[in-house]
Amino acid sequence: MCLGVPGKIVEIYEANGLAMGKIDFGGVLREACLTYVPEAKVGDYVLVHVGFALNVISEEEANETLALLNEIVNLEEELPTQD
Amino acid sequence: MDTKLRYGFRDTKLVQAKVRQIQKLVTRPWAIMEICGGQTHSIKKFGLDQLLPPEIEFIHGPGCPVCVTSLELIDKALQIAALPNVIFTSYGDMLRVPGSKGDLFSVKANGGDVRVVYSPLDSLKIAQENPRKEVVFFAIGFETTAPANAMSVLQAEAMRIDNFSLLVSHVCVPPAMRAILNSPSNRVQGFLAAGHVCTVMGYWEYIPIAEEYRVPIVVTGFEPLDILEGVYRVVRQLEGGTHEVENAYSRLVTYEGNRAAQKVIQQVFEVCDRKWRGIGTIPKSGWKLRDAYLKFDAEHRFDTQAIETQESPLCIAGLVLQGLKKPYECSAFGTLCTPQNPLGATMVSSEGACAAYYLYSRNLESPKMNHV
Numbered sequence: 093m094c095l096g097v098p099g100k101i102v103e104i105y106e107a108n109g110l111a112m113g114k115i116d117f118g119g120v121l122r123e124a125c126l127t128y129v130p131e132a133k134v135g136d137y138v139l140v141h142v143g144f145a146l147n148v149i150s151e152e153e154a155n156e157t158l159a160l161l162n163e164i165v166n167l168e169e170e171l172p173t174q175d
Numbered sequence: 176m177d178t179k180l181r182y183g184f185r186d187t188k189l190v191q192a193k194v195r196q197i198q199k200l201v202t203r204p205w206a207i208m209e210i211c212g213g214q215t216h217s218i219k220k221f222g223l224d225q226l227l228p229p230e231i232e233f234i235h236g237p238g239c240p241v242c243v244t245s246l247e248l249i250d251k252a253l254q255i256a257a258l259p260n261v262i263f264t265s266y267g268d269m270l271r272v273p274g275s276k277g278d279l280f281s282v283k284a285n286g287g288d289v290r291v292v293y294s295p296l297d298s299l300k301i302a303q304e305n306p307r308k309e310v311v312f313f314a315i316g317f318e319t320t321a322p323a324n325a326m327s328v329l330q331a332e333a334m335r336i337d338n339f340s341l342l343v344s345h346v347c348v349p350p351a352m353r354a355i356l357n358s359p360s361n362r363v364q365g366f367l368a369a370g371h372v373c374t375v376m377g378y379w380e381y382i383p384i385a386e387e388y389r390v391p392i393v394v395t396g397f398e399p400l401d402i403l404e405g406v407y408r409v410v411r412q413l414e415g416g417t418h419e420v421e422n423a424y425s426r427l428v429t430y431e432g433n434r435a436a437q438k439v440i441q442q443v444f445e446v447c448d449r450k451w452r453g454i455g456t457i458p459k460s461g462w463k464l465r466d467a468y469l470k471f472d473a474e475h476r477f478d479t480q481a482i483e484t485q486e487s488p489l490c491i492a493g494l495v496l497q498g499l500k501k502p503y504e505c506s507a508f509g510t511l512c513t514p515q516n517p518l519g520a521t522m523v524s525s526e527g528a529c530a531a532y533y534l535y536s537r538n539l540e541s542p543k544m545n546h547v
């Protein structure tokens with residue numbers, strides 16, 4: 093239950109005074125409360141825990157991390173390893 | 176982005192490269208604790224412990240809320256759930272956690288109205304639809320579920336839903352880390368901090384811990400590459416003799432965390448001493464409802480009798496949770512105690528160390544990354 097699930101916001105609306113959203117979890121749509129991510133827009137990816145989005149996932153940071161990780165592989169391919 | 180989010184951080188080629196990078200770095204044995212049960216689950220599921228050099232030992236931390244909710248509180252839940260006018264709502268995992276006598280499933284089987292919900296807001300809705308019933312939500316969890324639970328209380332107040340209350344068992348990570356480091360039998364040399372807890376709380380709380388105990392702490396995510404990156408950075412610090420807090424989960428975690436969520440937590444909860452199952456009371460390690468919200472506190476609303484708690488005499492979950500024993504060292508592991516018939520809480524949730532070992536022990540014989 094502690095494991096947050098990333099999903100994509102497909103719709104934003106209000107219910108009982110709370111910002112809510114329809115979130116697409118790889119094809120499965122569920123409702124989540126967006127009150128803690130006021131900056132979130134339709135199309136953003138958010139991390140959802142027990143029905144609440146806790147943060148917008150930074151696409152930029154994700155890409156940067158993956159690019160850095162890819163760099164190690166490229167470096168390894170260029171330089172012969174010692175082992 | 177979609178594919179990248181799900182599979183980018185599981186890329187086999189990148190995983191292998193990261194493992195080689197760690198192999199080149201490591202010169203001696205190191206014991207690293209992953210605090211979070213979700214990470215324990217990933218480590219066993221993807222066989223990461225088998226991929227890494229033998230010098231690296233994972234000590235599995237107590238970060239599974241289902242596992243550490245105290246027996247006293249489970250017993251209270253069982254009493255409240257059995258009351259005739261109560262609808263008791265809970266996350267599914269809690270239903271099979273053994274109390275001193277039975278579990279929530281057995282209460283349900285005996286006619287109790289016990290319902291599984293996905294979010295405390297679902298529970299609130301049930302309260303709204305059943306005004307003549309008392310609806311109780313079992314509010315367990317670490318800092319990750321606190322924003323949701325706190326908001327359900329504010330909503331109940333705003334919408335004047337008076338038949339709703341929480342049975343609160345909130346636990347917090349930093350005091351548990353201190354308790355582990357203070358223990359004379361501690362072997363932990365570096366920590367992977369729980370990424371999703373830090374999504375809410377940021378990582379400023381860990382800076383004094385790293386400083387005071389001279390341990391490296393790396394904020395770490397849950398995908399195989401996230402965990403390996405966390406391990407890499409901890410090992411790099413251990414080998415270099417430094418003890419800093421690093422963030423290896425920058426796509427979700429910032430230094431200060433989610434301020435809006437912290438503010439609501441602060442408004443609804445206050446710090447309290449909390450008893451952890453198998454470990455004992457850790458000072459200032461939990462949250463309880465503030466006095467202003469006492470009417471939403473199920474412990475206040477229902478008179479429960481103190482009953483003599485009783486753990487299974489075979490269960491060594493307390494030692495497992497403190498990283499002093501591995502699940503397979505328990506005499507009941509996989510025989511008398513299985514996920515279908517758990518003797519201890521760490522066998523119930525898939526985030527519990529015993530269940531993770533039980534579910535993924537096949538990784539010991541099969542090629543590890545096949546499941547990725």
Ligand code: SF4
Nearest residue numbers: 490491505512519529
């Ligand atoms: S295997 Fe079962 S009995 Fe043994 S420590 Fe784990 S939960 Fe307790």
